[in-house]
Amino acid sequence: MPSHDASQSAAVTLADVTVAFRLADGGSFTAVENADLSVAPGEFVAIVGPTGCGKSTLLNVAAGLMTAAAGSVAIFGEPLGGINRKAGYLFQGDALFPWKTAVENVAIGLEVSGVDPRDAQARAQTWLTSVGLGAFANRYPHMLSGGQRKRVGLAQVLIRDPKILLMDEPFGPLDAQTRQIMGNLLLDLWTAERKAVLFVTHDLEEAIALADRVVIMSAGPQSRIIGNWTVPLPRPRDIFEIRLDKTFHDLHREIWGVLKSEVMKGYQQSANVAQGMAV
Amino acid sequence: MNRVQLIGWQILVGVTLIGLWQVLTTVPIFGVTLLPPFFFSTPEKVVERIVKWFVEGTIWRHLAITLTEAILAFVIGSLGGALVGFWFARQQTVAAVFDPYVKMMNALPRVVLAPIFALWLGLGIWSKVALGITLVFFVVFFNVYQGVKETSSTLVDNARMLGMSERQLLRHVYWPSALSWMFSSLHTSVGFAVVGAVVGEYLGSAAGLGYLIQQAEGTFDVAGVFAGMTVLALFVVVIDWLVTKVEQRLLVWRPNASAERM
Numbered sequence: 001m002p003s004h005d006a007s008q009s010a011a012v013t014l015a016d017v018t019v020a021f022r023l024a025d026g027g028s029f030t031a032v033e034n035a036d037l038s039v040a041p042g043e044f045v046a047i048v049g050p051t052g053c054g055k056s057t058l059l060n061v062a063a064g065l066m067t068a069a070a071g072s073v074a075i076f077g078e079p080l081g082g083i084n085r086k087a088g089y090l091f092q093g094d095a096l097f098p099w100k101t102a103v104e105n106v107a108i109g110l111e112v113s114g115v116d117p118r119d120a121q122a123r124a125q126t127w128l129t130s131v132g133l134g135a136f137a138n139r140y141p142h143m144l145s146g147g148q149r150k151r152v153g154l155a156q157v158l159i160r161d162p163k164i165l166l167m168d169e170p171f172g173p174l175d176a177q178t179r180q181i182m183g184n185l186l187l188d189l190w191t192a193e194r195k196a197v198l199f200v201t202h203d204l205e206e207a208i209a210l211a212d213r214v215v216i217m218s219a220g221p222q223s224r225i226i227g228n229w230t231v232p233l234p235r236p237r238d239i240f241e242i243r244l245d246k247t248f249h250d251l252h253r254e255i256w257g258v259l260k261s262e263v264m265k266g267y268q269q270s271a272n273v274a275q276g277m278a279v
Numbered sequence: 280m281n282r283v284q285l286i287g288w289q290i291l292v293g294v295t296l297i298g299l300w301q302v303l304t305t306v307p308i309f310g311v312t313l314l315p316p317f318f319f320s321t322p323e324k325v326v327e328r329i330v331k332w333f334v335e336g337t338i339w340r341h342l343a344i345t346l347t348e349a350i351l352a353f354v355i356g357s358l359g360g361a362l363v364g365f366w367f368a369r370q371q372t373v374a375a376v377f378d379p380y381v382k383m384m385n386a387l388p389r390v391v392l393a394p395i396f397a398l399w400l401g402l403g404i405w406s407k408v409a410l411g412i413t414l415v416f417f418v419v420f421f422n423v424y425q426g427v428k429e430t431s432s433t434l435v436d437n438a439r440m441l442g443m444s445e446r447q448l449l450r451h452v453y454w455p456s457a458l459s460w461m462f463s464s465l466h467t468s469v470g471f472a473v474v475g476a477v478v479g480e481y482l483g484s485a486a487g488l489g490y491l492i493q494q495a496e497g498t499f500d501v502a503g504v505f506a507g508m509t510v511l512a513l514f515v516v517v518i519d520w521l522v523t524k525v526e527q528r529l530l531v532w533r534p535n536a537s538a539e540r541m
Contacts, residue, residue, distance in 0.1 A: 063440060065436055065439065065440070083439050083440065083442075084440075085442065087440065088440065089436070089437065089440040091433050091436065091437055093431075093433045094431075094433070095433045095434060095436070095437035096437075097434065097438075097451065097452070097455070098532055098533075099455045099456075099459065099532045100532070101532075108441060108451065109441040109442060112441065112442055112443050112444070112447045112451070113442050140531065140532040141532075142532070142533070142534040156441070157440075157441075160441065160442065
């Protein structure tokens with residue numbers, strides 16, 4: 001990756017960000033503490049951490065769906081207030097509008113920004129074709145498989161041509177093979193037009209296979225960023241093949257050494273919480 | 280069981296029940312007629328009466344009036360329920376203020392309102408429409424309220440990220456979501472609209488199916504009562520079938536609505 005002056009031109013800059021939730025009993029819960037993270041334009045960064053470490057929280061802050069209790073968020077050098085207009089967000093759960101067909105779902109992002117509906121539909125059709133769903137334009141989401149719905153979701157986000165792509169375990173609900181196929185599709189689309197990507201996952205293999213840089217978070221609460229690895233694998237990559245690469249294995253072992261203890265901690269903590277609730 | 284077999288069984292149940300009725304009212308068993316025709320009439324007489332109504336054409340006026348009342352009650356009640364439900368769901372303060380009154384109104388048995396409506400609106404169709412509205416309104420209101428409140432937060436977040444303004448969010452997310460809940464209560468609310476109309480007519484009117492039944496009861500004309508009930512039942516079945524058709528058109532995007540009623 002070409003190096004950028006992080007503070008000047010970074011697509012996303014999170015500086016010393018702390019996120020806290022107010023609890024029902026009046027107390028507060030700190031999900032993420034003092035997180036520093038910047039993503040250069042065109043850079044693919046994956047955030048990996050144990051369950052409940054606040055990865056998604058960090059993503060929501062970058063999206064402007066949540067505000068940080070402390071610290072600052074800047075998008076291309078501009079402080080972020082409200083929704084991040086330069087970002088597209090691919091959610092973990094089903095986020096397609098069930099009452100709209102595939103093509104209507106893809107077109108809606110253009111329609112609401114004032115593009116002529118017929119023009120929007122035509123462009124949506126082109127996008128559906130490029131995610132391999134050209135023949136499924138008039139299906140409703142419930143008539144599509146999980147993987148197909150994710151493809152529609154990807155087209156829905158990319159049609160607006162966001163400069164930043166935020167992804168919250170987007171392929172989490174899919175089976176292993178479909179995940180790899182979706183990973184390759186994502187890399188193809190990203191290679192065609194490089195956007196800054198912030199990709200949250202709990203799957204370290206997926207993170208290394210996709211990203212330029214892997215960021216590790218500690219177990220929550222008060223989760224922090226505890227590691228930052230550059231992935232030296234060449235591009236273009238094929239996710240099916242890359243897992244056999246030696247560099248991949250060495251890097252995986254190295255990062256896993258750090259991540260493992262956090263995963264165990266996270267598991268222990270959630271077990272304690274579950275026990276506390278049961279009592 | 281396939282479709283033909285199912286219909287066969289359904290017809291068999293009907294024929295058995297009517298046959299039993301016919302036998303018990305006409306054939307003495309050990310010298311006793313178990314169902315005296317004076318109180319139970321006979322299927323024969325009931326059919327005779329229905330045929331007479333349709334041949335003479337007197338029934339059409341009553342059907343038309345009941346239908347008009349039910350449609351008006353349904354349309355006005357649904358519209359009101361949807362709008363107020365939507366408003367309350369988006370304005371939680373308003374909902375909190377009105378909450379006890381909504382509960383009180385809904386807990387009230389609507390039959391007691393019928394004389395009041397007759398007093399206020401006269402014996403014409405509007406007192407029946409008003410009664411129907413009080414029934415339909417709450418069904419739709421609660422469904423829409425719940426539907427808007429339970430709109431998936433992921434969907435709302437996604438809509439925001441796709442650049443929707445508050446107004447576009449209402450139009451593309453909250454409103455379709457509320458409508459889908461309203462349509463899921465369509466059968467119930469249409470049924471209530473008919474109930475409102477018929478009960479209203481029964482308690483005081485000059486026309487309609489409820490009036491017909493009430494008149495027959497007043498003269499111990501049991502055949503007339505059963506004939507009125509039969510026509511009413513067929514009327515409701517036809518309406519329900521129409522509602523199913525409408526539902527299929529409107530909720531094509533729903534997983535079960537399109538698969539279930541093939």
